[in-house]
Amino acid sequence: MTRYIHLRSTVRLWSLLLLSLTSCIDPFEPEVNGVNVNFxxxxxxxxxxxxxxxxxxxxxxxxxxxxxxxxxxxxxxxxxxxxxxxxxxxxxxxxxxxxxxxxxxxxxxxxxxxxxxxxxxxxxxxxxKLTPPIDKVTWTADEGGVHLFVSAHDDANKTQYYRWDYDETWEFTSQYRSYFEFVGGKMQYRTNNIWRCWTGQLGGFIRLSTTTKLNQDVVADYPLANLPSNSTKLRYKYSVLVKQYAQTQEEFAYWEEMRKNTESIGTLFDPLPTQLVGNMHCATKPDELVLGYVGGYSVSEKRIFISRDELPASWQFETGYKCGVPDTIQFQYAALAFNNPNFLPIEMIEDVGYTGLTSDCVDCRKRGTNVAPSFWK
Structure with a gap:
């Protein structure tokens, strides 16, 4: 009976500890005054x-x-x-x-x-090192969204350590389409496109794989990235350019530590962050800390596109905007309202005036460019 009570008390103690860890989280600002940050x-x-x-x-x-x-x-x-x-x-x-x-x-x-x-x-x-070509970049779609994969191999068995990153580009539109513009004190039909644009970003995760424990230098369907099924990136057309790098064992270890420091520090059981030691040195002052690792290799690239009509018809995508209903501006007040470059006309209401809204909701150039990338198709 005593043993049972002791066990029950221990379980309660751990439960209370875990509850306190998850419910009492205070912001922490480390003291860095007087510390050299000019590395x-x-x-x-x-x-x-x-x-x-x-x-x-x-x-x-x-x-x-x-x-x-x-x-x-x-x-x-x-x-x-x-x-x-x-x-x-x-x-x-x-x-x-x-x-x-x-x-x-x-x-x-x-x-x-x-x-x-x-x-x-x-x-x-x-x-x-010479990086072998990327064999293929593939994707699948399920209830969890779009999943991207990369495959590669080296018949000479000289690569073994692989790293990837990727550039994303996607097409999007403004929340409302503007058919008019106010130029030189006059309202006229719009001649420039501020409705359809393109933007992009670099992949935010470190992707690594090694084949040292395999019989062949082959990477098959390595998980590269995931896009939720409501992602605004998938609303019209999405493209990803995958870049592959052959690494030395030393550089691979550096990036692995970088990955742990930046992506695996969210729970009690993740490794503690460590000081990254790269391969850069200061000849003038040998004890100076220099951040970074400079390796040597070629780059292999492969681009794919994913269009809206290739995805499940039931998917509903976020627009990325939170805009209200357009205001109605009577004809006699149009000049006063639309002389403001941050307030743009949208449509004309016959015998009444124009609808208008802030440029953040009407001009897609606020979030990207209206010039299609050279590789877009």
Whole structure:
């Protein structure tokens, strides 16, 4: 009987503990005063077969609400071990790009640069890998939404460590279609398109896979991304460009730690965040922390499209807008109302006036561009 009571008390104790953890969550603002937050961040990789793009920025503290400051006017090179070096030029500020390069994959390469303050930085020399082609990018649709998958292989069994990211693009419209515009004090039929636009974003997750424990260097239907069935991205047409990178074992380990630090910190049982150690170093001040990992590899890409008519007819998509009912403006007040560039006419009501609403609900350019991407079909 005593043992039973002890067990019951233990269960109650754990229940109360878990309840307190889930119901009493207070915001936490760590004390960072006096801590150096001006670390150099090196973002990019050495492209073995194409243009290398490197971005140099500085970190900010947690309270900052401005873009990170860029490291401008640096002298940046890609260097072959005991061989050639290739200069990168700056445009825009803080972003450095090379010519179209075809690097010797039998040689190791590194990034080497000097800042405007005469501080010298370099990455470790790394083997340059050629990324195999993407075999296919596929998708399925079920009650949970659209699920994207990627497949690849390497007959030579030299890749083994894969990483992917992706660029999303989708077509959308404004909440209301404007048929009129107020120009030069006069109302006229609209001549420019502000109804149909395109926008996009980078995939927000780190996707990694290794085949080291398999008999073949094959990745089959690796889960890449999920889109809910009501996603505004799927309302008209959606496109995803998948990019594949062959990684060294060291870089793969770096990205795996990055993934754990950014995506697996939501529960009591997830690993604690750790200090990421990249392969960048400061020659001028060896104990300075530099953030980033610069690897060397080529890029393989594949794009697919998903149209609305390929999806279940019963799906209802969010518009992305929360707009009220348009206002009615009488003819005699049209000039006064529509001289405001943030209030746009929509339709004409015969013998009454015009309907109008704020540009956020009428002009799709507020959320994207009305120029179709060159790859759109």
């Amino acid at each position: 150099l961040v090196v973002d990019g990789f050495i492209n073995a077969s194409g243009v290398t793009t490197i971005k140099l920025t500085r970190t900010l503290n947690l309270q900052a609400n401005t873009p990170p400051p860029v490291e401008s006017k640096a002298t940046v090179y890609v260097e072959e071990e005991n061989g050639q070096r290739y200069r990168l030029t700056e445009s825009p500020a803080g972003t450095y790009t090379s010519p179209n390069l075809q690097l010797n994959v039998g040689k190791r390469h590194r990034l080497h640069f000097t800042t405007a303050a005469s501080k010298e930085y370099f990455s470790d020399y790394t083997a340059v």
